[in-house]
Amino acid sequence: MADSTTSPTAAPLSLKRLTAAFAQMLGGSREQPPQATGPKQDPCEIGPRSIVEAILFVGAEDGRARTREELAAVMRDVTAEEVDQAVDELNSLYERDGAAYEILRSASGYRLTLRDSLLRVRDRFYGKVKQARLSPAALEVLSLVAYRQPMTGAAIDNLRGARSGPLLSQLVRRGLLRQERADSGDQAARYLTTPRFLQAFRLSSLDQLPRAAELDDC
Structure with a gap:
């Protein structure tokens, strides 16, 4: 899809x-209760995980999702399966830290988005x-x-x-x-x-x- x-x-x-x-x-x-806040993650070196996060944070110009193949193509010696693993690790970190965002996976690819439980906050600013x-x-x-x-x-x-x-x-x-x-x-x-x-x-x-x-x- x-x-x-x-x-x-x-x-x-x-x-x-x-x-x-x-x-x-x-x-x-579909509001959800806020996640518990855990210990903050220390800054990490630039690697596949941080590159995937940065690309999804910036997003595509037309707003479309990014496929794992697209994400893997911008990194040397990184496979689509390793992109999937990086996304899983990022979502685990986001949940542990009570982050306001998460990476959603669909048939069209990956997209970094605000958690449902915080959509009300966004609506106050954007309507x-x-x-x-x-x-x-x-x-x-x-x-x-x-x-x-x-x-x-x-x-x-x-x-x-x-x-x-x-x-x-x-x-x-x-x-x-x-x-x-x-x-x-x-x-x-x-x-x-x-x-x-x-x-x-x-x-x-x-x-x-x-x-x-x-x-x-x-």
């Missing part, structure tokens, strides 16, 4: 059910995307793009039977969607979800979007 720029297999779901599921996800909370701030129409557009991305504005209009331009602009401004244009410039812009979309819905990847069976109770 790819990151937020890659579409999962489209499911035969109605807009009503998708919108209801997204509204429910936005209203949910949380709440259900009350997204209209049903905006949730409808967002759910369409999430499941069928990349999508053009015309394709979204056709499925909804209504103009979606202002809603798409609003979602782009809020950082939930992004535009992608072909290098030739003669094709319509396509819309895709962003890493902020994943954070807003408490997802590590698009693999975790609800499927038909999970939407029956929405």
Whole structure:
């Protein structure tokens, strides 16, 4: 499964059910108790573990996850399996020290992210995307793009039977969607979800979007 720029297999779901599921996800909370703080780790020499940590801390320009092969490629004589081991060691250290972050693993790769238990702190500074701030129409557009991305504005209009331009602009401004244009410039812009979309819905990847069976109770 790819990151937020890659579409999962489209499911035969109605807009009503998708919108209801997204509204429910936005209203949910998965707070966890803070981890106990242990002794601090002494500074270590630069090695595979610290290099992996630094790369994930900086992140990719497009916000996508980093694969273990990409991480291994920047280090001499380091294998993808050793990258996995470095990530496991880092997460063990983070948990021991009660760190505010952790490395999440998904089908698309690795991403350094804030722990769920501290998302409220982040929201105080950056603002949380709440259900009350997204209209049903905006949730409808967002759910369409999430499941069928990349999508053009015309394709979204056709499925909804209504103009979606202002809603798409609003979602782009809020950082939930992004535009992608072909290098030739003669094709319509396509819309895709962003890493902020994943954070807003408490997802590590698009693999975790609800499927038909999970939407029956929405």
